[in-house]
Amino acid sequence: MKPLSKKVDNIEESQTIAVSSLAMKLRAEGKDVISLSAGEPDFPTPTHVKSAAIKAIQNNFTKYTQNEGTPELREAVASKLQTENGIETTGANVLISSGGKHALFNSLQAICNPGDEVIIPAPYWVSFPEMVKLADGVPVILKTNEETGFTFTAETLRPLVTPRTKALIINSPNNPTGAVMSEDKLRGIAKLALEFDFYIISDEIYEKIVYDGNKHFSIGSIPEVRDRVITSSGFSKAYSMTGWRIGYLSANKEIIARAAKVQSQTTSNASSISQAAALEALRGDESDLEKMRKAFENRRNILIEKLSTVKGISVPRPGGAFYLFPSVKQLFGRTYDGQVISSSTDAVKFFLAKAQVALVPGAAFGSNEHVRISYAYSEKDLTEAADRIASAISWLD
Numbered sequence: 506m507k508p509l510s511k512k513v514d515n516i517e518e519s520q521t522i523a524v525s526s527l528a529m530k531l532r533a534e535g536k537d538v539i540s541l542s543a544g545e546p547d548f549p550t551p552t553h554v555k556s557a558a559i560k561a562i563q564n565n566f567t568k569y570t571q572n573e574g575t576p577e578l579r580e581a582v583a584s585k586l587q588t589e590n591g592i593e594t595t596g597a598n599v600l601i602s603s604g605g606k607h608a609l610f611n612s613l614q615a616i617c618n619p620g621d622e623v624i625i626p627a628p629y630w631v632s633f634p635e636m637v638k639l640a641d642g643v644p645v646i647l648k649t650n651e652e653t654g655f656t657f658t659a660e661t662l663r664p665l666v667t668p669r670t671k672a673l674i675i676n677s678p679n680n681p682t683g684a685v686m687s688e689d690k691l692r693g694i695a696k697l698a699l700e701f702d703f704y705i706i707s708d709e710i711y712e713k714i715v716y717d718g719n720k721h722f723s724i725g726s727i728p729e730v731r732d733r734v735i736t737s738s739g740f741s742k743a744y745s746m747t748g749w750r751i752g753y754l755s756a757n758k759e760i761i762a763r764a765a766k767v768q769s770q771t772t773s774n775a776s777s778i779s780q781a782a783a784l785e786a787l788r789g790d791e792s793d794l795e796k797m798r799k800a801f802e803n804r805r806n807i808l809i810e811k812l813s814t815v816k817g818i819s820v821p822r823p824g825g826a827f828y829l830f831p832s833v834k835q836l837f838g839r840t841y842d843g844q845v846i847s848s849s850t851d852a853v854k855f856f857l858a859k860a861q862v863a864l865v866p867g868a869a870f871g872s873n874e875h876v877r878i879s880y881a882y883s884e885k886d887l888t889e890a891a892d893r894i895a896s897a898i899s900w901l902d
């Protein structure tokens with residue numbers, strides 16, 4: 506038979522999903538595995554949001570909506586972006602999609618031509634390079650490290666910019682590092698975007714989950730770059746609405762029209778019921794958000810306190826999101842059951858085998874010396890997992 510799509514052969518499977526599936530399989534076999542691998546809040550969706558969805562069904566709000574999203578939700582998103590993020594936008598500049606991932610996919614399809622370079626700071630969220638490839642673009646990786654808190658500046662970015670640079674992807678707070686980019690750094694990067702004429706895709710899906718009094722800053726609020734910034738976000742993380750699949754873009758109208766065209770020929774509108782729920786999430790009581798944020802901050806503190814004394818891993822303190830990204834480099838060369846640990850994947854296999862804790866290898870995020878720990882889990886599970894990790898390491902040869 507004729508060969509299938511080369512483009513798809515060139516795309517990696519999402520390793521976060523692969524590890525979750527492996528942990529689920531072990532659990533199904535009766536193993537007591539604690540999985541700290543998923544990137545999804547463990548809280549229920551707020552009650553008033555669920556009620557709005559039930560009401561939408563009862564009112565037969567169950568048909569296609571406008572491809573771009575309902576006018577009410579687009580307006581509500583625009584108004585949130587204006588008041589909370591300081592982004593000058595309107596409902597007509599907003600596209601509602603089926604999740605943040607879909608919004609980002611549409612944005613890359615809207616701007617990329619074959620061979621266009623898109624700069625992605627590493628460690629990066631797993632889907633960024635693959636989405637760039639799916640848009641026929643070329644991912645260009647900018648390495649960051651612990652010394653700079655996994656952040657970067659215009660000056661570290663400058664050497665990677667070429668005439669083919671079409672865009673830079675910024676994800677602050679970051680998955681997997683939890684790094685938060687300061688306003689100063691973002692202002693410097695905005696100047697560079699103007700100097701070299703590139704777009705900025707700013708993935709702000711973790712904007713509500715910041716700690717230590719940090720304030721989220723949206724690069725799209727800087728007037729000089731307003732037209733070249735595509736702000737992407739959604740309801741999955743802040744409102745614990747991962748299954749509802751609602752995300753959005755705010756950008757200049759030409760970009761929105763192109764992204765909407767892609768959406769119109771692929772998925773069409775996001776679920777009408779979920780859009781009604783998202784509207785209520787924005788308009789209704791937001792007190793659950795702060796409760797969730799505080800719980801995440803508390804869990805981060807517990808985990809850091811426990812893991813910072815464990816020899817063999819070093820744990821940077823993240824400023825946002827709900828992940829730790831410790832280095833496991835010190836475990837390289839050590840052995841268990843005759844196996845040598847020499848990569849992040851080996852380290853994850855070791856933790857799964859000896860601590861029965863499922864983590865995600867840093868290699869999936871472009872860093873082979875780290876593992877990702879999600880703390881979107883109960884304090885009980887986190888405490889138990891940290892103890893198991895510590896005692897597993899103490900058995901290593």
Ligand SMILES: Cc1ncc(COP(=O)(O)O)c(C=O)c1O
Pocket residue numbers: 544603604605606607630676679680708710739740741747750751752
């Ligand atoms: C950085 C980042 N962007 C976007 C998304 C996509 O979120 P959604 O579930 O809304 O598609 C995720 C989800 O894990 C993420 O971590």
